[in-house]
Amino acid sequence: SQTIHQWPATLVQPVGSPLSLECTVEGTSNPNLYWYRQAAGRGLQLLFYSVGIGQISSEVPQNLSASRPQDRQFILSSKKLLLSDSGFYLCAWSRQPQETQYFGPGTRLLVL
């Protein structure tokens, strides 16, 4: 069966510091991968998606970037965090672009 992992589970970072969140998927190959952000009391906003290694599409302009160095690894990064980057970050995967998306456990980021 397929599983999706995210780490860290919780992160507290000062404003201006760098960020690296990692997502890995097991049990499948060539998944489509997604990064979402969930602000308190709001729905999920798609940040990035990837159909393959090195292929990243950005949905909204922001202070964040994404990379996919390996088939089942998706990384969310920032060079300098802003207060507004605080939130719950979720990684998801699907077998094909139009198929069901499955979410990871999430990373709660607090920028102080």
Next chain:
Amino acid sequence: GENVEQHPSTLSVQEGDSAVIKCTYSDSASNYFPWYKQELGKGPQLIIDIRSNVGEKKDQRIAVTLNKTAKHFSLHITETQPEDSAVYFCAARGYSGGGADGLTFGKGTHLIIQP
């Protein structure tokens, strides 16, 4: 792009009663409508989904209905139980000819089951 509205934002029902959550979408080309349940501090979990070629789908106590003409879909939970308490999200996805589209989510409904 797609816009999804979800109502109500909070729903409190007595244990054993039914709960209904409604969503509307804007893009008539949308063809896939999943519902997710999110418990506190966890990632959303898919509970049921429906595609645009089907009007209704049921899985035990959970059902989803889709009205393509009116562009709305609803989640129905019958015989609610305490473990149904969570935040529920609807979502819609359009078809863009093969692109890896993400889902457009509603803002969520906090379902509270009163014992």
